[in-house]
Amino acid sequence: xxxxxxxxxxxxxxxxxxxxxxxxxxxxxxxxxxxxxxxxxxxxxxxxxxxxxxxxxxxxxxxxxxxxxxxxxxxxxxxxxxxxxxxxxxxxxxxxxxxxxxxxxxxxxxxxxxxxxxxxxxxxxxxxxxxxxxxxxxxxxxxxxxxxxxxxxxxxxxxxxxxxxxxxxxxxxxxxxxxxxxxxxxxxxxxxxxxxxxxxxxxxxxxxxxxxxxxxxxxxxxxxxxxxxxxxxxxxxxxxxxxxxxxxxxxxxxxxxxxxxxxxxxxxxxxxxxxxxxxxxxxxxxxxxxxxxxxxxxxxxxxxxxxxxxxxxxxxxxxxxxxxxxxxxxxxxxxxxxxxxxxxxxxxxxxxxxxxxxxxxxxxxxxxxxxxxxxxxxxxxxxxxxxxxxxxxxxxxxxxxxxxxxxxxxxxxxxxxxxxxxxxxxxxxxxxxxxxxxxxxxxxxxxxxxxxxxxxxxx
Amino acid sequence: xxxxxxxxxxxxxxxxxxxxxxxxxxxxxxxxxxxxxxxxxxxxxxxxxxxxxxxxxxxxxxxxxxxxxxxxxxxxxxxxxxxxxxxxxxxxxxxxxxxxxxxxxxxxxxxxxxxxxxxxxxxxxxxxxxxxxxxxxxxxxxxxxxxxxxxxxxxxxxxxxxxxxxxxxxxxxxxxxxxxxxxxxxxxxxxxxxxxxxxxxxxxxxxxxxxxxxxxxxxxxxxxxxxxxxxxxxxxxxxxxxxxxxxxxxxxxxxxxxxxxxxxxxxxxxxxxxxxxxxxxxxxxxxxxxxxxxxxxxxxxxxxxxxxxxxxxxxxxxxxxxxxxxxxxxxxxxxxxxxxxxxxxxxxxxxxxxxxxxxxxxxxxxxxxxxxxxxxxxxxxxxxxxxxxxxxxxxxxxxxxxxxxxxxxxxxxxxxxxxxxxxxxxxxxxxx
Numbered sequence: 055x056x057x058x059x060x061x062x063x064x065x066x067x068x069x070x071x072x073x074x075x076x077x078x079x080x081x082x083x084x085x086x087x088x089x090x091x092x093x094x095x096x097x098x099x100x101x102x103x104x105x106x107x108x109x110x111x112x113x114x115x116x117x118x119x120x121x122x123x124x125x126x127x128x129x130x131x132x133x134x135x136x137x138x139x140x141x142x143x144x145x146x147x148x149x150x151x152x153x154x155x156x157x158x159x160x161x162x163x164x165x166x167x168x169x170x171x172x173x174x175x176x177x178x179x180x181x182x183x184x185x186x187x188x189x190x191x192x193x194x195x196x197x198x199x200x201x202x203x204x205x206x207x208x209x210x211x212x213x214x215x216x217x218x219x220x221x222x223x224x225x226x227x228x229x230x231x232x233x234x235x236x237x238x239x240x241x242x243x244x245x246x247x248x249x250x251x252x253x254x255x256x257x258x259x260x261x262x263x264x265x266x267x268x269x270x271x272x273x274x275x276x277x278x279x280x281x282x283x284x285x286x287x288x289x290x291x292x293x294x295x296x297x298x299x300x301x302x303x304x305x306x307x308x309x310x311x312x313x314x315x316x317x318x319x320x321x322x323x324x325x326x327x328x329x330x331x332x333x334x335x336x337x338x339x340x341x342x343x344x345x346x347x348x349x350x351x352x353x354x355x356x357x358x359x360x361x362x363x364x365x366x367x368x369x370x371x372x373x374x375x376x377x378x379x380x381x382x383x384x385x386x387x388x389x390x391x392x393x394x395x396x397x398x399x400x401x402x403x404x405x406x407x408x409x410x411x412x413x414x415x416x417x418x419x420x421x422x423x424x425x426x427x428x429x430x431x432x433x434x435x436x437x438x439x440x441x442x443x444x445x446x447x448x449x450x451x452x453x454x455x456x457x458x459x460x461x462x463x464x465x466x467x468x469x470x471x472x473x474x475x476x477x478x479x480x481x482x483x484x485x486x487x488x489x490x491x492x493x494x495x496x497x498x499x500x501x502x503x504x505x506x507x508x509x510x511x512x513x
Numbered sequence: 514x515x516x517x518x519x520x521x522x523x524x525x526x527x528x529x530x531x532x533x534x535x536x537x538x539x540x541x542x543x544x545x546x547x548x549x550x551x552x553x554x555x556x557x558x559x560x561x562x563x564x565x566x567x568x569x570x571x572x573x574x575x576x577x578x579x580x581x582x583x584x585x586x587x588x589x590x591x592x593x594x595x596x597x598x599x600x601x602x603x604x605x606x607x608x609x610x611x612x613x614x615x616x617x618x619x620x621x622x623x624x625x626x627x628x629x630x631x632x633x634x635x636x637x638x639x640x641x642x643x644x645x646x647x648x649x650x651x652x653x654x655x656x657x658x659x660x661x662x663x664x665x666x667x668x669x670x671x672x673x674x675x676x677x678x679x680x681x682x683x684x685x686x687x688x689x690x691x692x693x694x695x696x697x698x699x700x701x702x703x704x705x706x707x708x709x710x711x712x713x714x715x716x717x718x719x720x721x722x723x724x725x726x727x728x729x730x731x732x733x734x735x736x737x738x739x740x741x742x743x744x745x746x747x748x749x750x751x752x753x754x755x756x757x758x759x760x761x762x763x764x765x766x767x768x769x770x771x772x773x774x775x776x777x778x779x780x781x782x783x784x785x786x787x788x789x790x791x792x793x794x795x796x797x798x799x800x801x802x803x804x805x806x807x808x809x810x811x812x813x814x815x816x817x818x819x820x821x822x823x824x825x826x827x828x829x830x831x832x833x834x835x836x837x838x839x840x841x842x843x844x845x846x847x848x849x850x851x852x853x854x855x856x857x858x859x860x861x862x863x864x865x866x867x868x869x870x871x872x873x874x875x876x877x878x879x880x881x882x883x884x885x886x887x888x889x890x891x892x893x894x895x896x897x898x899x900x901x902x903x904x905x906x907x908x909x910x911x912x913x914x915x916x917x918x919x920x921x922x923x924x925x926x927x928x929x930x931x932x933x934x935x936x937x938x939x940x941x942x943x944x945x
Contacts, residue, residue, distance in 0.1 A: 103873055164867040165867045
């Protein structure tokens with residue numbers, strides 16, 4: 055299949071003098087704190103009792119404790135406090151929407167300073183500067199148990215690490231060529247720079263006992279029945295592999311592609327100057343992926359980037375902070391407009407989008423009758439991800455319960471199938487947050503361990 | 514030209530033990546007053562007086578390299594400062610010549626000469642006339658230096674022995690006609706005894722405190738204290754903001770002591786701003802000496818000190834330092850005279866509370882379990898004082914990060930004043 059944007063100019067053509075200048079556009083969005091800055095910022099933490107930030111952290115990190123350890127010049131202690139709850143604490147520090155999690159709940163927002171402690175940057179500081187002799191966690195004596203994990207994304211990796219600490223052997227089956235899931239393929243380039251996802255995984259694997267097999271796709275060359283039979287337990291961290299479609303004619307026209315696909319290309323690109331540049335583009339959606347797409351295209355050199363959402367700003371899934379980033383990068387945000395028609399040129403390529411103007415009538419979305427045409431060289435869709443049905447196409451997988459289009463699990467991340475657990479974005483409780491996927495993986499590992507150990511006692 | 518600002522109409526000048534000074538801020542005997550160059554810069558900056566760095570007999574003392582260390586606060590602010598320097602390391606003759614010249618050039622500033630010589634009459638008899646000849650306004654006896662000099666029988670070795678304090682003071686009064694200030698060491702158990710000895714010897718005033726024996730920190734890699742001289746260290750003298758509470762208590766002890774009633778006190782110890790100076794004065798100090806703050810920020814801090822003190826005095830209606838000096842002494846008493854019927858209770862202002870929970874955990878873990886942690890229907894936390902349990906200890910107020918959020922509210926009481934002496938719960942009460 056030809057690439058949907060092959061007809062477009064390259065980002066490195068003409069306007070930019072070098073790839074170096076382009077690369078600079080994708081350097082760290084929030085540069086790390088210096089040693090001194092981290093020390094000063096750590097002093098701002100009030101070491102709250104029953105701290106609201108901990109309650110807000112999906113992965114239960116003892117935030118006041120690690121910040122106090124930074125303040126006491128105990129960087130390894132700080133890192134260990136973070137990593138014992140969240141082994142991907144380094145990437146979470148970079149990609150977490152802290153403005154709606156820990157930092158939103160910081161009591162410093164309410165005092166005279168009106169400014170939360172920069173928890174995310176402090177967490178990054180601790181993990182970036184740890185200097186352990188070897189891996190900071192110990193692997194328990196081998197239990198002889200072997201667990202299969204499907205998906206080497208944050209949920210699967212977190213689950214694998216925790217299981218390894220218990221002494222279980224783990225094999226991760228991953229469809230892509232690299233582990234990391236969205237950390238590797240889906241996060242905006244400027245949020246995770248310098249190949250951080252792979253470096254973090256290298257660190258994580260040092261616990262030992264974890265093997266990753268690539269090119270293994272459930273429903274393709276892998277089936278759940280076999281996994282269930284050959285392993286003591288199975289954890290499914292499948293993620294949401296399919297981009298939702300507009301459901302309009304022209305969906306497959308040259309010039310239209312899912313934002314996640316483009317972001318994946320951008321992240322894997324050896325030379326970003328070779329990427330297709332849509333000088334005028336439309337991004338449809340209102341989540342962080344839509345923002346990531348719009349901002350990255352703007353940084354690649356697009357002249358007119360329009361983000362269009364069918365409802366108002368207040369309903370956007372992207373956080374206020376993310377919206378600010380978009381505006382700062384010159385992204386025009388158009389609200390109350392619903393995709394109606396993909397506009398094509400004579401050659402059948404995307405020439406723009408026609409939107410139906412909308413309004414809220416008693417909470418329900420209704421068309422006003424007006425329409426809006428936005429000319430564009432490319433249209434990117436970021437209207438959500440759905441579960442990849444083909445991955446559950448085998449008979450056994452078909453027996454997994456589903457809930458709202460995702461895998462159904464109980465409070466211990468158990469699916470309806472014996473010994474099969476699931477977590478991360480592929481389960482109903484998934485909220486498209488790395489940190490939450492990490493938590494699911496961690497808790498599922500604990501549940502798997504408890505079950506295996508209980509069975510062993512009975513036997 | 515700056516705009517001519519309206520200045521508060523107060524007189525900062527003082528007369529302390531017969532020594533006149535345009536303001537109560539003096540630089541203490543220390544490196545900042547080591548030589549004419551520094552002292553003249555200090556006078557140019559506005560310091561009312563200077564106590565010249567301690568003179569001794571020739572040959573002059575020799576100092577080591579690496580001399581200071583600090584006790585740092587969280588953000589590298591210096592809480593306390595420590596030094597292992599000795600008295601002047603320049604010859605007596607050079608010092609006396611410079612003192613003479615500086616006094617001539619700055620006749621209206623107070624210039625006091627600190628002296629430390631061996632504890633024998635001949636030594637004092639020999640040096641005092643030479644000091645008197647400089648025209649300086651008075652002398653201060655360094656009986657407190659805690660490092661180096663005591664090993665040679667001087668400094669704190671004298672200051673820790675009341676008989677020697679009295680003896681040395683007497684010699685000074687005998688061989689020197691101008692005011693004699695005795696500087697006291699805090700490295701003793703009861704400062705009043707030292708002050709009484711000085712008074713008996715004829716001292717015109719006391720100044721305190723000298724530095725406190727200290728080790729500020731240990732280099733844990735090399736297992737040696739700081740400042741580190743080669744591979745070793747030694748204890749030094751502690752000063753700076755951290756010693757202020759210790760110094761103020763000692764000043765108050767002397768001010769309250771009937772035996773030293775009326776003895777002028779020059780306050781020293783961690784004075785860093787006008788408020789510190791006003792507090793020392795409230796406890797009876799008639800002048801103050803500053804060192805660490807100047808060493809950390811330079812001489813110009815005296816501008817803010819003078820301005821702040823003058824404005825505060827004007828607001829309060831005090832026209833001179835003498836009008837409020839000692840005003841807090843009468844309210845400083847022994848524990849047994851405190852009112853057993855007084856009751857104060859913490860109150861948390863819910864509008865300014867930021868729900869950090871620090872007051873709660875401090876009270877719950879370490880005090881009287883008098884703060885309740887409540888969660889409302891919306892999940893918001895709220896901390897409330899359980900008034901019947903609160904003993905009014907102030908801990909919650911101290912740990913609260915928000916100024917004025919927790920206030921201590923004195924409770925109305927029908928009961929009259931009752932000291933522990935009168936308290937029926939006191940098995941040893943004096944009144945029946």
